[in-house]
Amino acid sequence: MQTHIISLLVEDHPGVLTRMSGMFTQRGINITSLTVSPCEKEGLSRMTVAIKGSESELEKVRKQISNLIEVVKVVDLSEREAIVRDLCLMKVHVKDSEARSEVMQLAESYGAKIVDAVLDAVTLELTEEPERIDRFVDLMRHFGVKQLFRTGVTAIGIGGGLER
Amino acid sequence: MKLSGAEIVVEELKTEGVEVAFGIPGGVLLDLYDVLYKEEAIRHILMRHEQCAAHAADGYARVSGKAGVCIATSGPGATNLVTGLTNANMDSSAVVALTGQVPTSVIGTNAFQEASTFTITMPITKHNFLVKRTEDLPKVIHNAFYIANTGRKGVVLVDLPKDILAGVADVDLHPKETFAGYKPNIKPNQVQIKRVVEILARAERPLILAGGGVISADATTELQRLAEFLAAPVVTTLMGKGAIPENHPFCLGMAGMHGQVYANRAINECDALLALGTRFSDRTTGWQLDQFAPDATLIHVDIDTAEINKNMPVDIPIVGDVKLALLEILKLLAKKSAKKSGSEWEKRIKKMHEACDSCVEEIPREGASVSDILIKELSKILDDDAIVTTEVGQCQMFAAHYYMTRKPRTFISSGGLGTMGFGFPAAIGAKVAAPDKKVVDIAGDGSFLMTCQDLATCVENDIQVVVCIFDNRYLGMVRQWQELFYEKKYAQTGLGITPDFVKLAEAFGCYAERVEKPEELKDALNSAFESGKPAVLDMIVGKEDKVLPMIPPGGGIIGMIGTERCKHI
Ligand SMILES: Cc1ncc(C[n+]2csc(CCOP(=O)(O)OP(=O)(O)O)c2C)c(N)n1
Ligand SMILES: [Mg+2]
Numbered sequence: 001m002q003t004h005i006i007s008l009l010v011e012d013h014p015g016v017l018t019r020m021s022g023m024f025t026q027r028g029i030n031i032t033s034l035t036v037s038p039c040e041k042e043g044l045s046r047m048t049v050a051i052k053g054s055e056s057e058l059e060k061v062r063k064q065i066s067n068l069i070e071v072v073k074v075v076d077l078s079e080r081e082a083i084v085r086d087l088c089l090m091k092v093h094v095k096d097s098e099a100r101s102e103v104m105q106l107a108e109s110y111g112a113k114i115v116d117a118v119l120d121a122v123t124l125e126l127t128e129e130p131e132r133i134d135r136f137v138d139l140m141r142h143f144g145v146k147q148l149f150r151t152g153v154t155a156i157g158i159g160g161g162l163e164r
Numbered sequence: 165m166k167l168s169g170a171e172i173v174v175e176e177l178k179t180e181g182v183e184v185a186f187g188i189p190g191g192v193l194l195d196l197y198d199v200l201y202k203e204e205a206i207r208h209i210l211m212r213h214e215q216c217a218a219h220a221a222d223g224y225a226r227v228s229g230k231a232g233v234c235i236a237t238s239g240p241g242a243t244n245l246v247t248g249l250t251n252a253n254m255d256s257s258a259v260v261a262l263t264g265q266v267p268t269s270v271i272g273t274n275a276f277q278e279a280s281t282f283t284i285t286m287p288i289t290k291h292n293f294l295v296k297r298t299e300d301l302p303k304v305i306h307n308a309f310y311i312a313n314t315g316r317k318g319v320v321l322v323d324l325p326k327d328i329l330a331g332v333a334d335v336d337l338h339p340k341e342t343f344a345g346y347k348p349n350i351k352p353n354q355v356q357i358k359r360v361v362e363i364l365a366r367a368e369r370p371l372i373l374a375g376g377g378v379i380s381a382d383a384t385t386e387l388q389r390l391a392e393f394l395a396a397p398v399v400t401t402l403m404g405k406g407a408i409p410e411n412h413p414f415c416l417g418m419a420g421m422h423g424q425v426y427a428n429r430a431i432n433e434c435d436a437l438l439a440l441g442t443r444f445s446d447r448t449t450g451w452q453l454d455q456f457a458p459d460a461t462l463i464h465v466d467i468d469t470a471e472i473n474k475n476m477p478v479d480i481p482i483v484g485d486v487k488l489a490l491l492e493i494l495k496l497l498a499k500k501s502a503k504k505s506g507s508e509w510e511k512r513i514k515k516m517h518e519a520c521d522s523c524v525e526e527i528p529r530e531g532a533s534v535s536d537i538l539i540k541e542l543s544k545i546l547d548d549d550a551i552v553t554t555e556v557g558q559c560q561m562f563a564a565h566y567y568m569t570r571k572p573r574t575f576i577s578s579g580g581l582g583t584m585g586f587g588f589p590a591a592i593g594a595k596v597a598a599p600d601k602k603v604v605d606i607a608g609d610g611s612f613l614m615t616c617q618d619l620a621t622c623v624e625n626d627i628q629v630v631v632c633i634f635d636n637r638y639l640g641m642v643r644q645w646q647e648l649f650y651e652k653k654y655a656q657t658g659l660g661i662t663p664d665f666v667k668l669a670e671a672f673g674c675y676a677e678r679v680e681k682p683e684e685l686k687d688a689l690n691s692a693f694e695s696g697k698p699a700v701l702d703m704i705v706g707k708e709d710k711v712l713p714m715i716p717p718g719g720g721i722i723g724m725i726g727t728e729r730c731k732h733i
Contacts, residue, residue, distance in 0.1 A: 011343065015282065015294070022287055063470040069291040069311060072345035 001052045003032065005077045005084065005155050006062065008047040009039065011070040020047065020071070023064050029053050033086075033152030044072060048154045077155045084155040086130040089115075090137065091123050093144030103143055110136045121146060165337065169298040169329040170195040172337070173262070176305035178205050179338050182233050184224065184596055185209070185262075186217040190237020191277065192264035192326040209596065209625055212617045214241050216589035218248020219615070222257045223593030226576050227551060229382065231258040231312045232593060238264045239277030242323075243284065247583060249319045250288040254580030255403060256380060258317040260308050261285075265325040268296060281323045290318030295325065298333035303341055315348025316468040317380055349469065352484030352492060359480055360438070361496040363461050367436035369509040370396040371457075373419065373448075376403025376579065377441015377466060383487035384408065384572045387440065390490055395503040396438075397513045399427035401448045402564050404441070405575040410568045416517060420448040421715045422561040426516035428721040431457050433512075438463045441486045444476035445580070452720025465489045533706035535559075535634060537682045539566035542604065542632070545686050550602040551576065551594045555587035555611030557641035559634040561711040563606040574601075585614030591629040592622060602693065605631045610639045610659055619672035622698035630692045630699045633665055636707050644710050648725075649717070669700035679703040 010016045017036060024031055032050045039046040051058070058076070066074045077084075094100040100122065107114060107124050110132070116123035126136055130153055137148065167175065173196060177185070184207045189197045200208050211217040214236040221232030232252075236245045242263040252259040266275040282294040291311050293304045308320040364370055378387050384407050391398050391414045398408045399419040408415045419427035428450075431437065437460040442448065444464075449456050453476070464471075464478040465486055472481040482489055539562050546552070548570040554560040554577040569575040576594060578586040591605040605612075612633055622629060634640070643657040669676035675695035677688045679702065692699035712726025719725075 009345075011345065015286070018283065019286055026287065060470070060474060063472075067468070067470050069343050069346045 001054065003050055003052055004058050005082065005153060006049045006051070006058075006065075007075045007077055007155060007157075008049065008065065008071055009041075009073040010045050010047060011072065012038070012043055012045045013070055016045075016068075016070045017047070019068050020049075020065060023061055023068070024051065027057065027061055029057065029061060033150075035152050035154045037154070048152070050153050075157065077157060082155040082157050084129055084153050085127055086133050086153045087125070087127045087151040088133045088137065089123065089125050089149040090140060091121050091146040092140045093121055093146055095120065095143075099143055103140070106136075106139055112136065166332055166334050168195065168199070168332050169301055169324070170199040172298070172301040172333070172335060173305060173324070173329070174199045174203055174206065175337055176302055177233065178203075180305070180309040181230065182206055185233040185235055186211050186220040186224070186593065187235025187262075188212075188214055188217060188237065188241060189235075190241050190264055192238045192266060193235070193329070195326070195329040196235070196262070196264070196324070208235075209592075209621065209627075211589070212620050213615065214244035215248045215585065216592070216615050216618045216621070218245045218252065218259065218261065219583075219586050219589035220593035220596070221259045221261070222248060222252035222255075222586075223553060223576055223590030224597045225252070225258045225317075225593075226255075226590075227573050227594045228597035229573070231260050231309055233260050233262070235262045236264070237277070238266055238281070239279045242281040243279055246284065246288065247581075248589075249285060249321065251578055251581040251583045251586060253288055253290060253319040255578065256317045256376065257319070258312040259319045260312050261319065261321040263321060263323050264329075265294070265323045267327040268325045269327065271325065281321070285321045288319070289321050290316075292321040292323065294323045295328050298328050298331040299335050301328070301333075302335050302337050303339050306339055307342055310342060311346065315350070349467065349483050350485040350488060352465070352482045352489040354492070356480055356482045357489065357492045358496065360463050360482065361493055361500075363436050363463065363480070364394055364396075364438065364493070365497065365500050367394075367461075368507070369433060369435040370394050371430050371434035371437050371460070372396050372398045373401070373431065373437060373439040373442060374398055374404040374407035375401045375440060375442025377486050378404055378407040379572045381441060381467070381486040382572075383440070383490050386487055386490035386494060388412065390494055390497075393494070393497055393502050395505055395507065395510050397430055399423070399430055401442050401445070401579075402577060403579045405564065405577075406569040406572045409570045411570060413517065414513070416513065418564055419721070421450065422565055422711060422713075424565070425713055425724055425727050426519065428715075428724065429516065430513065432722045434460045436461045436463070438465070439478075440465050440490070441467070443471045443474070446475070447579075449476065450715045450721040450723070451718050452723065455720035455722050533709045534682050535562045535705045535709045535711070536566050538632075538634070538685060538703055538705065539563055539606070541682050541685045542606070542689075543568040545689055546602060546604065548574075550574065550604065551591075551598060553577065553587040553591040553594060553603070553605045555605065555607045556582045556584045557608040557611060557639065558636070558644060558709065558711045559606050559608040559611070559640070560587075561641070562634070565711065567606070584608070584611035586611075588612060588615050588629070588631055589618055591631070592618060592627055595627050595629050603629045605629060607631050607633045608640060609633055609635050609637060609665070612665075613663075616668070619669065619674055619698060619700070623673045628693075628696065628698055630689065630701065631669075632689075632701045632703055634705050635665065635702050636705050636709065637661070638707060640709070641711070643708070647708070647710070665700055665702040673697070675699035677701055
């Protein structure tokens with residue numbers, strides 16, 4: 001099963017999210033991540049949905065979602081043609097100064113920022129491809145991850161943009 | 165213009181050409197009914213159950229080709245609509261439902277008679293609205309009809325909070341504005357059309373499978389022209405009954421689970437299958453898809469992109485309006501010569517057709533087994549324009565198999581949802597849409613008991629429908645499955661002896677008669693029509709009649725059981 005990322009341009013109305021997620025629910029497909037935000041056009045929002053499923057399954061929901069009246073556009077972003085980002089905020093336990101400097105070094109090599117620090121913990125922020133975040137989080141587990149927040153993926157097609 | 169929300173709704177309904185609405189009022193709808201009270205252009209028919217209001221609107225839409233309208237109050241009124249709306253949406257019937265809602269200030273507080281109609285009906289409608297501002301009403305009502313009536317037709321619900329109906333706004337009526345993302349795709353692709361024409365022209369054993377989409381697109385004349393040009397036989401789905409006259413020499417009747425053996429054979433044997441406005445439901449295809457047109461190039465024309473390759477992988481998809489597609493195909497075909505008659509395939513079809521007609525005459529029967537005879541009698545007694553609706557169960561499948569439908573929009577049945585209780589209220593809607601036509605509901609005793617309270621509606625509003633009950637005192641279709649597949653353990657399928665349907669009907673003020681033998685049907689039906697009243701005929705049928713042949717669960721279209729009488733092939 002492959003991860004697919006679908007980008008939807010939808011009318012900014014109450015209920016659109018329920019309609020969209022209902023389509024996945026009816027087919028028993030689990031949404032792995034979902035982001036909703038305003039976009040460049042007024043009155044419209046962009047949703048980025050990541051799901052795991054087979055190609056044919058995805059094709060069927062994609063068409064059904066396109067059928068929704070308030071969905072203006074559906075684009076299937078295979079991960080290769082798109083720039084995919086996830087934002088991660090995480091509190092990592094640092095038991096002593098040695099741990100602290102190791103965490104800071106690793107954070108730097110991953111391009112993560114330290115956004116807060118107390119005596120026994122640092123808070124890190126990393127915006128990256130989801131797989132790289134996975135690896136960074138795994139590393140940090142050696143020190144102890146106290147809290148982890150991820151926004152879920154958002155993605156944009158490379159080149160001239162989605163609105164071909 | 166300054167108008168109240170209720171006035172805006174009614175003005176927009178009139179602009180949309182609405183002449184009739186089926187509904188039941190309630191507290192939050194008082195403002196709307198207050199405006200309807202004065203309104204002469206819209207006839208409101210007071211139903212006795214909201215489910216019936218939805219079915220009546222559905223029946224009205226299927227017969228008239230215009231959107232049907234139903235109205236229900238908040239909470240229980242709206243939840244009672246749900247079955248009817250689901251039914252209409254499953255069968256792509258254009259229905260606009262207006263529901264009352266508690267005032268916006270208390271939505272979400274479990275207010276008296278509050279139900280979240282908007283979320284409840286989201287998955288069972290094509291689209292729905294919860295109106296939050298009176299000034300949005302013109303756009304919402306216009307779009308409700310536009311969406312219900314275009315593309316693949318369906319149900320649109322508009323939830324109307326009390327304060328929105330009572331509130332006043334300065335609005336421009338009749339806006340044309342729609343949704344950016346809603347583009348009902350209607351123009352078929354030319355390249356695909358050309359490919360289809362080549363395939364059809366070359367095919368040696370072409371076959372057309374006509375679904376409900378052909379009727380809903382008013383493409384029946386085009387279908388018949390194409391069949392005649394290609395000398396191609398036509399089989400239909402349940403929803404497609406009436407797409408071509410069933411006494412047309414090229415019509416092999418309904419295919420599928422309870423279809424004609426020969427229609428299913430033809431699907432199995434054809435080398436090009438043109439499927440029009442159908443979604444390949446399992447009731448049509450059976451479950452062994454390798455028996456479904458294995459040697460054929462499969463062409464699928466449908467207005468809904470999401471139906472392409474959903475249930476059946478096809479070779480050539482055409483997304484678009486069936487009528488436009490057929491016109492294009494006919495135009496290109498006209499440059500080629502019409503198929504000469506006398507091909508092997510035509511001979512084969514003719515043989516199958518004759519066999520089909522004659523086998524029906526030769527059903528071995530025991531005792532009171534008369535269900536099929538009654539339907540054939542109805543076919544003979546009723547004229548070509550008469551409208552038949554059906555309930556669900558054996559009665560429905562006997563009707564589908566044996567009733568000879570001669571015109572489009574005259575066979576109205578619950579296809580996708582299989583809703584017991586649909587036929588009678590649908591008949592009410594049908595009669596209101598076509599007051600000059602005879603309307604008969606082919607009913608099961610179990611089904612009729614689910615919605616029979618609306619006999620009162622018929623009597624009060626002088627709506628003359630005739631309900632012909634197949635009185636077998638069983639939930640017959642379920643009993644049949646118990647007989648065939650569950651060792652005759654008739655768990656909870658016996659209906660006992662009540663009610664006396666004749667007395668029940670008389671209590672409502674209807675004409676009623678018991679029909680003990682098929683020979684009595686003609687006179688009884690004539691008396692019913694002549695009575696000028698809504699009528700109920702209690703037709704006694706064999707308690708353990710089975711509707712055969714059938715594709716057993718898991719079977720394929722050439723694996724029908726109960727085909728003893730189809731040996732002529
Ligand atoms: C609302 C609803 N409930 C249950 C069923 C399941 N069901 C399908 S056919 C049938 C029996 C119908 O009985 P009746 O109306 O007497 O018709 P018959 O089969 O006896 O002709 C039942 C219970 C259904 N289709 N619809
Ligand atoms: Mg029965």
